[in-house]
Amino acid sequence: MAIKDRMSGNEAVAYAIKQVNPDVMPAFPITPSTEIPQLVSNYIANGEMDTEFIPVESEHSSMSATVGAESAGARSLTATSSCGLALMWEELLVAASNRLPLVLALVNRTLSGPININCDHSDSMGARDTGWIQIYAENNQEAYDNFIQAYPIAEDPRVHLPVMVCQDGFITSHAVQNILLEEDDKVKEFVGEYKPEEFLLNPGKPMAVGPYSVSNYAMEAKYNQEKAMENSGKVILEVAERFKKTFGRGFGFFEEYKTDDAEYIMLIMGSAAGTAKQAVDDLRAKGMKVGVLKLRVFRPFPADEIAKALSGCKAVAIMDRTESYNGHGGPLSSEVPAALFRNKVNIEAVSYIYGLAGRDFMVETAYEIFEELRDVVENGKKVKQHRYIGLRTREEQ
Amino acid sequence: MRTDISKINEQSPAEDLTEGLMIFAGGTARDFKTGEWRTSTPIFDEEKCKQCLLCAPVCPDGCIPVKEGRREAFDLDHCKGCGICVKACPFGAIDMVEGMGV
Numbered sequence: 001m002a003i004k005d006r007m008s009g010n011e012a013v014a015y016a017i018k019q020v021n022p023d024v025m026p027a028f029p030i031t032p033s034t035e036i037p038q039l040v041s042n043y044i045a046n047g048e049m050d051t052e053f054i055p056v057e058s059e060h061s062s063m064s065a066t067v068g069a070e071s072a073g074a075r076s077l078t079a080t081s082s083c084g085l086a087l088m089w090e091e092l093l094v095a096a097s098n099r100l101p102l103v104l105a106l107v108n109r110t111l112s113g114p115i116n117i118n119c120d121h122s123d124s125m126g127a128r129d130t131g132w133i134q135i136y137a138e139n140n141q142e143a144y145d146n147f148i149q150a151y152p153i154a155e156d157p158r159v160h161l162p163v164m165v166c167q168d169g170f171i172t173s174h175a176v177q178n179i180l181l182e183e184d185d186k187v188k189e190f191v192g193e194y195k196p197e198e199f200l201l202n203p204g205k206p207m208a209v210g211p212y213s214v215s216n217y218a219m220e221a222k223y224n225q226e227k228a229m230e231n232s233g234k235v236i237l238e239v240a241e242r243f244k245k246t247f248g249r250g251f252g253f254f255e256e257y258k259t260d261d262a263e264y265i266m267l268i269m270g271s272a273a274g275t276a277k278q279a280v281d282d283l284r285a286k287g288m289k290v291g292v293l294k295l296r297v298f299r300p301f302p303a304d305e306i307a308k309a310l311s312g313c314k315a316v317a318i319m320d321r322t323e324s325y326n327g328h329g330g331p332l333s334s335e336v337p338a339a340l341f342r343n344k345v346n347i348e349a350v351s352y353i354y355g356l357a358g359r360d361f362m363v364e365t366a367y368e369i370f371e372e373l374r375d376v377v378e379n380g381k382k383v384k385q386h387r388y389i390g391l392r393t394r395e396e397q
Numbered sequence: 398m399r400t401d402i403s404k405i406n407e408q409s410p411a412e413d414l415t416e417g418l419m420i421f422a423g424g425t426a427r428d429f430k431t432g433e434w435r436t437s438t439p440i441f442d443e444e445k446c447k448q449c450l451l452c453a454p455v456c457p458d459g460c461i462p463v464k465e466g467r468r469e470a471f472d473l474d475h476c477k478g479c480g481i482c483v484k485a486c487p488f489g490a491i492d493m494v495e496g497m498g499v
Binding site (some may be wrong): 097098099198205208217218221225 | 399407409410411412414416417418419420421422423424425
């Protein structure tokens with residue numbers, strides 16, 4: 001039986017870590033993810049788990065130590081946010097290219113500058129091409145559920161890639177919500193024991209991790225890594241299916257909220273999807289056919305599935321919670337239209353930037369966006385692409 | 398899934414390479430003939446050599462094999478031609494020549 005409780009997102013992830021009881025956790029504190037290693041340290045000090053916790057001097061070191069521990073054969077993880085992730089940059093690529101199935105609990109926070117501690121997706125989006133699987137949560141329950149699914153995905157022999165389990169800084173990490181926790185033995189059974197076939201601390205079976213590669217081999221290695229990322233899609237869905245059978249809560253690459261007959265869809269990631277759903281309920285009560293596509297899995301990018309899911313609507317609002325500084329739009333507003341174009345899905349697509357550095361995303365703002373989409377379709381309104389919403393400019397005021 | 402690196406070469410398709418190009422085997426450097434990177438080569442003059450063995454431990458690539466207290470000919474399959482042995486020899490028994498030395 002699941003246990004009803006109330007927890008913050010950080011508490012939920014720390015609780016999942018306790019239940020999984022991995023072998024090694026090197027970590028360095030950074031707002032807003034600090035509580036995760038802090039709570040894990042408490043669990044260890046209280047004898048509730050026996051993970052080897054390594055306090056390190058920086059995030060460069062925490063990811064390096066996680067890579068080292070995972071190579072040695074230990075199920076390993078770390079947690080971080082924002083600049084911490086940026087400092088791990090080199091090791092993120094090392095972890096993925098060495099095909100290490102480690103896990104990172106990321107609490108999304110903006111990157112400097114201006115220096116700010118609140119939520120946007122610029123940290124994980126900046127790491128979008130480092131070869132990590134990225135899974136995003138709308139609420140604390142999903143942060144907990146996604147963490148439990150992370151190792152079974154990462155350690156699958158068809159994948160062998162690291163997984164970043166993302167949740168929104170403060171909005172989910174610090175807000176307390178009702179949550180269903182699963183029983184320890186059921187979680188342990190679901191995640192299973194880690195039994196790597198090859199690892200460094202394996203007497204009599206020497207191996208080399210991360211050897212230098214000349215050009216004659218490196219491109220093939222990168223291709224194999226990309227193939228593993230492609231394969232991971234199938235595994236993510238299989239693990240989600242098993243999770244549903246075991247615990248009753250279902251997941252896919254994305255959640256389609258009232259999209260079946262929707263004419264206007266908002267594509268959004270993370271906690272703001274909850275706000276968008278409220279706007280959908282309100283607008284549907286007034287007869288407007290609207291829906292939300294909440295993207296859960298950003299890497300691998302489910303391009304064909306997104307295109308199919310959007311193919312029945314008239315217009316989509318693509319919501320980016322980060323800036324790409326390319327004069328064109330955020331990452332989703334580049335990748336989603338590419339998916340639509342390749343699949344010959346010819347709908348209106350408007351890209352928006354919202355919620356940078358913790359700026360609130362309001363239900364009223366979501367109304368405006370849906371109404372703008374309708375204006376585009378019905379009245380041929382020419383809208384500005386890559387528009388910042390909730391921004392103070394002379395023009396907007 | 399131990400790796401037989403003698404079966405992997407520059408013509409191997411991607412499917413035959415290991416994950417992350419990890420090598421599941423030990424001592425494979427012996428099979429990797431790095432001596433071809435060399436642009437100059439040490440020449441050993443056995444007549445002048447007093448078998449003091451100062452050269453063998455300073456070689457960064459372990460290319461001066463020692464057996465029963467006597468050094469043998471250079472292992473040119475792995476020698477990079479750095480010339481450190483020349484500087485270490487007190488008796489002028491090693492000379493560097495341009496090229497691969499063959």
